[in-house]
Amino acid sequence: MFGNYLIGLREGLEASLVVCILVAYLVKTERRDALRPVWLGIGVACAISLAFGALLEFGTQELTFEAQELIGGTLSILAVGLVTWMVFWMKRTARHLKAELHGKLDAALAIGTGALVATAFLAVGREGLETALFVWASVRASGEGSSAPLIGVLLGIATAIVLGWLFYRGALGINLAKFFRWTGAMLVIVAAGVLAYGVHDLQEARFLGGLGNKAFDISEVIPPDSWYGVVLKGVFNFQPDPTVLQLVVWALYLVVTMGLFLAPSRASGTGEADGVTGGGRSGAVRPRSGTG
Secondary structure (H helix, E strand, O other), X not given: OHHHHXXXXXXXXXXXXXXXXXHHHHHHOOOHHHHHHHHHHHHHHHHHHHHHHHHHHHOOOOOOHHHHHHHHHXXXXXXXXXXXXXXXXXXXXXXXXXXXXXXXXXXXXXHOHHHHHHHHHHHHHHHHHHHHHHHHHHHHHHOOOOOHHHHHHHHHHHHHHHHHHHHHOOOOOOOHHHXXXXXXXXXXXXXXXXXXXXXXXXXXXXXXXXXOOEOOOOOOOOOOOOHHHHHHHHHHOOOOOOEHHHHHHHHHHHHHHHHHHHOOOOOOOOOOOOOOOOOOOOOOOOOOOOOO
């Protein structure tokens, strides 16, 4: 459940910040007439993300076991690729996010209503589709046959919405660069488990070999049905009897990706995400802090 909460929080906060920046900019520049198409684009993005999640959940149930495992493994690996790209993208562009969105919004305002809808849709839709895919893959990997993963995601998204509203009101100050750095590192750990599980799916689909070649088996030490086994499975996608290929892929991904992610970037400075930190008078996202 914690892993899914983290996914909902991280992806939801990115989407909340995007909405916060777009809305605040339109209010500050006295373009409230443009708010309706922006909210329309956001609503369409949310609806498509939900439909995509439903398609992933129910669209493969009538397939054979091998086909389900092949699709599940492929989409799990795709989800890991998207999340990996996302955490590095946010690390690189967080401090310039506000300026980038303002530039796109200015261009859309000059074109017309359709461009505004498209701008809001693309800005939020990417986060929604990534969230739906990665949550689906993570739930499959955790193997929880309950509503706990969904509850975790919803709680994470709800937390992100509250945080986004507080940012907009200028009532919350936080170092977003550090926030995204720590949550990004934790997501890399979760993604490593999803990747390993995706490899296992492909092995069960007979697309990859080595299914019977176990690296180790500590099921007696950490029983999968024990409370701590369930916690490890739900948070880190831990498997007590991985194959050699799973273990190699997991270790390579974790070591290489975490090393690159934690390496200091050239653009490191004050650690503020382009001033979008909320908090009192700096209030880069407050609608009443100037004329834009």
